[in-house]
């Protein structure tokens with residue numbers, strides 16, 4: 001807690017200006033480079049899965065939270081073909097022109113019509129043939145992009161295809177975590193703070209120390225949502241509207257493993273009074289007593305006999321380890337707690353006498369430019385359900401937002417796996433409350 005500064009109201013920016021790296025206002029040349037970078041990363045991710053034996057769909061566990069990597073590869077290229085090369089006016093069958101370069105491309109890779117559970121048993125082309133398809137689509141897209149004017153309407157499908165590929169890139173990274181496979185080029189770095197700035201422009205893998213302290217904001221009015229006057233805006237960010245925020249105090253950084261461990265030591269998982277009704281139901285179904293990827297020193301993996309402090313190389317971590325991309329490392333008390341559900345975040349708040357921020361508070365804080373407000377390490381659960389802003393209208397990728405309103409919770413920020421070009425204080429991510437395979441954490445507000 002740091003109440004000495006007084007409320008912060010220095011920079012009442014009406015709209016943050018996306019920095020030069022944002023895809024939202026990227027021109028044709030910048031977009032071409034970004035699309036090549038994204039595709040390079042997509043292919044590297046597939047190769048990482050393939051090397052681990054997951055290149056064949058039948059070898060991939062049938063989990064509701066992942067797709068077979070081969071399907072992801074084809075789907076990513078197909079999406080760009082649909083919206084850019086086939087000039088789709090919408091996402092429904094018949095709303096794109098012509099045919100896919102793959103005779104059965106629409107039958108295999110349209111996420112609207114190919115049921116999730118069937119993606120393991122499709123008669124897909126071999127990896128080599130799908131890579132050729134990816135290259136052919138990419139070449140044609142880049143060829144066309146080179147002739148486009150720097151015009152928002154003309155560039156919309158390219159920006160959409162790039163955003164889609166970047167989102168799938170991050171989804172692939174949490175699939176790697178789910179399957180316990182090391183990310184491409186990250187060997188030996190998944191637990192460190194050295195970061196990975198190669199393919200995909202990933203900003204760093206973990207290791208960023210949680211910021212302590214709290215920032216008091218005086219509140220006031222600001223423009224919430226995406227600026228539709230220029231550049232790319234996701235449909236769920238519209239319409240931008242003036243919004244008033246009451247004074248609030250918010251953590252400068254994310255809740256740390258150490259702070260979360262204190263809740264566990266206090267019997268947090270055994271005390272129903274801290275859990276919401278939905279949280280108690282989840283807890284009963286999971287029999288969970290720690291975050292998804294936490295392991296004790298004595299539950300396998302040869303990491304010692306468990307017990308006393310200091311075991312496992314982290315003083316005071318009670319012998320806890322975490323599993324990162326298949327490797328066990330000692331729990332670092334200073335790092336933000338990661339891979340937690342909304343239920344766990346809410347229970348921690350209840351125990352600590354805190355609350356999650358509303359998404360509008362989070363956005364207000366992020367656009368003020370306060371030097372201590374740090375975000376982008378992990379997606380942050382908010383107190384807000386995913387709902388449309390007033391005036392919402394679905395864009396041509398109609399299933400991006402509309403089907404999910406009312407059943408998902410908003411997460412704000414970005415994660416270490418989010419490319420720099422994708423990061424925006426306006427972006428609204430959304431998942432169901434029980435998801436903890438994603439790169440999720442949380443910060444809190446004073447009650």
Ligand SMILES: [Fe+2]
Nearest residue numbers: 075079111164
């Ligand atoms: Fe997709």
